[in-house]
Amino acid sequence: MDLSSNGFSGNLPASLFENFQAMKIIDENVRDPWYVGDQYGIFYDSVMTITTKGLDLEFARVLTTNIIINLSRNRFEGYIPSIIGDLAALRTLNLSHNRLEGCIPASLHQLSVLESLDLSFNRIGGGIPQQLAFLTSLEVLNLSHNHLVGCIPKGKQFDTFEKSSYQGNDGLRGFPLSKDCGGDDGVPQAITPVELDEEEEEEDSPMISWQAVLMGYGCGFVSVLSIIYIMLSTQTPAWFSRMVDEWEYKIVTRMQKHKKRY
Template sequence: MAQSQAQFLISVTLQTLTFTRNNLNGNLQFGMFYRLKRLQSLILSLNEFSLLPEPNTNESLPMLMSLGLASCNLSEFPDFLQRQNNLTFLDLSYNNISGQIPKWFSIFVYMRFLNLSGNSLTRFPQPSVFPDWKQLLGLDLWSNQLHGPFRVVPLATMQFYFFSENRLSGTISSMICNASNIRVLDPAKNNLSGVIPQCLSNLSSTLTMLSLYDNNFKGGIPEFQSSTCSLRMIDLSSNQLEGPLPRTLANCRELAFLNIGNNMIEDTFPTWMGLLANLRILILRSNRLYGPIMEPQNDSVFPMLQIVDLSHNTFEGFLPSKYFHCWKAMRALNISGLSYLGESITMPVTWLQGLIIEDYDYSMAIINKGMALNYAKILEYLMVIDLSSNNFTGEIPKSIGSLEGLHLLNLSHNLLIGHIPPALNGLTNLEALDLSHNNFSGETPQQLMELTSLAVFDVSYNQLSGSIPRVKQFNTFDSSSYKGNAGLCGEPLSKKCAGPDNVAPPAPAAGDDHEGSNTLFDNFDWKIILMGFARGLVIGVVLGQGINIGGDNLFVRKFGRRYRGRRA
C-alpha cells in the first residue's frame, strides 16, 4: 500500500524528467508518461531506444514546456505534438523524419528554441510559421535536405540561426539585420549567392559567430564598423569574395578564429591583425595575397597564434623569421590536460530549465586521396604552420627551431635554398615535416634523428646529397620521402652509396626537374562547420586534400578519430 501511494505521489508531483545520454535501449511505450499530470519538461534524447506509437486511450500527455526526443528513431512527427501548444523548447534532432515541416507547427506560438537538425526535411511550411513565433530565440535546421530560398526570420528576439548543410538558394536578405540580438549566423554549405549584406556590420556588437563558408557569395567582405565588435569566429571560406581584407577586422578584439581561404582576396599580409591578442587560428590559403611578409615592429604581435595557413598565394621574399619569435603560443609546451579549442554559449530556454550551456568545439579533418580523417575536437596545444606553394626565397631561419610546440610544418613548393638547418631539432613535438619541392642542398642533418615524434617526412624534389639516415623513426619512411634528389643514396632508394666508406655521389645541378609529386600537405583545405545543438555545437576546421599519412599514423592516433554523426 505504501509503495502504491509513493508511485501515485510521484505521478502527481513530478515536473521534470530527464533520461538523456544514458544508453537506454529497447522499445519505450510513450503512454507511460500520461499519468504524470504535472510534468512540464521531458527529455529523453540521445539514448538507444525506439518510441512506440501512442496508446489508443482517452488520456493525453500533460501540456509540456520542454520536450527532447533527439535520436529516438522517429520516422515522422509524433501526432501528440499537435496538442502541445505550450511548448517553448522542442528537440527532434537526429531522427529519420522526412518531408515538409507541417503547417500545424503554427500552434507553437511560445516556442523559444526549435532543433530539427540531422533529419531529411525538404521544405519549410507554407506559409512560413517562424515569423509568427514572437519569442523565438534559436532555430536549428542543420543537415537536412531543405531547398528553395533561404528563409530569414527577422525577429529582434532571434539569437541563433543554424541552416548549414542544406540545399538552400537565393540571397541573404538585409532583413536579417532586424535580428538585432543575433549571436550566431550559420547558413554555411548551401547554394547561396549574391553579396553579404553590409548591414551585418551593424550587428557586430552582438554577433559572435559568422559562418558562411562553401556558398557562392561575391563582392567584398563587409566592414565591421563597431568599435565593440564581439565576433570570435568568422568563416567566409570557399566563396568568390574579392577585394582587400577589411581593415576594420582590427576592431574585433575577441576574434579567435578567422578563415577566409579559397576566395579571390587581393591584398598583402595583414600585419595590422597582429594586435588581435586572442587570434589563435588564421587561414588565408588559396587567395591572391602577394608581396613580402614584412617583419613586425615589435615582438608582441600575434601572441596566441597557433594554427596559420598562408599556402597557395604569391607571397615572396624571405620567410618571416621575426614572426617565428613572436608566435609565443607555438613555443609553449602544455599537454597536462585534455582541453579543446572552441567556444561555449548560454541559451535561455524556460523558467524551469534556466540556462543551457552549449559547447562549440573546433574540429579538423585531414583528407588523404579523397578519404577524410576527421578530428571531432582539436586539442588546445595543437600547433600548425603551412606556408607552402608560395614564392618564398632564402634559407630556413634558425628561429623556427624555437617553436617547440609545433606539430605540423609545411614549407613545400617554394624557392628555398641552403642546407636544412640542424636547429629544426628544437621542434621536439613535430609529427609532420614537408620541405619538398625547393632547392635545398647538402645532407640530411643528423640532428633530425632527435625528432622522435616525427611520423611524416618529405624532402623530395630538392638537391640533397649523401646517405639517407636509417635510424629510429627514419627507418619508417619510404622512398617517396626522398625521390627527386639525384645525390641521395642508400635505403629506401634503389641507389646504393658508392665506395667502401659510402661516399655519396655528387649532388645534381641547380634546375633539375621538380615535376610530378603529390606532396604531404599539397592542397590543404580548411573549413568551419557548426553541427547542431543536439550534441553540443561542434565547429569544424577542415585541413585537407592531400596529407599523405597512413592509417596508423601517430598524428592520427594522438589527435584524430573517425567522424561521428553526433558528439558523444
C-alpha cells in the same frame, strides 16, 4: 597558421616566428585533449580544413594540440629560418612548393613533438642533418624534389620512411634508396688509396674484361723474359737491373689488384 596557396613572395621573415610565443611551450600538465574555446565556456564551431601528414582533414572543432604552420604553395625564397627550431610545440610544418634554398637547419631536431615535416618541391641543398634522427614523433617526412646530397640518417623513424620521401634528389644515398651509403652507421666509409686507384682504373677502362687482363699480363711476362735474356747475354749495367725489378714489382702489384677485384 595556414597561409597556403597564396601569392606571398620574398624571404621568410624570422621576426614572424619569433612572435609565436604559444608555439614555444609544451604544457606537460595537459593529459586530455581539449578544444579551442573550451576554457572560455564558448562552443567553437568554425569548421576548418587542415593539411597535416599529407592529408586534408576537416575539423568541426579545433584541438589546441593542432599546432601547425602551413606556408605551402607560395613563392617564398631564401633560407629556412633556424629560429623555427624554437617552436618546441610544433606538430606540423609544411613549407612545400616554394623556392626555398640553402640547407635544412639542424635546429629542427629541437621539435621533439613534430609529427609531419614537408619541405618538398623547393631548391634546398646540402645534406639531411643527422640530428633529425632524434625526432621520435615524426610520422610523415617529405623531402622530395630538392637538391639534397649525402647520406640519409639511419635509425628510429628514418628506418620507416619510403623512397617517395626522397625522390627527386639524385645526390642522396642510403636506405631506402638503391644507392648504398657505405658504413653501417650511415656515414660514408673512407676510401683507401688502393681502392681509389682501382676506381680510377675502372673509370678509365669501363669495358675491361678477363681477356684483356690476360693479354696484358701475357705481354708483360714475355717482356720480362726478353729483358732477362738481354741482361744475361750482354751483361747489362746494374741500373738497368734495378729498372727491371721495378717493372716486375708493378706487374705483380697489378695482378694482386685484379685478383682482389674479380
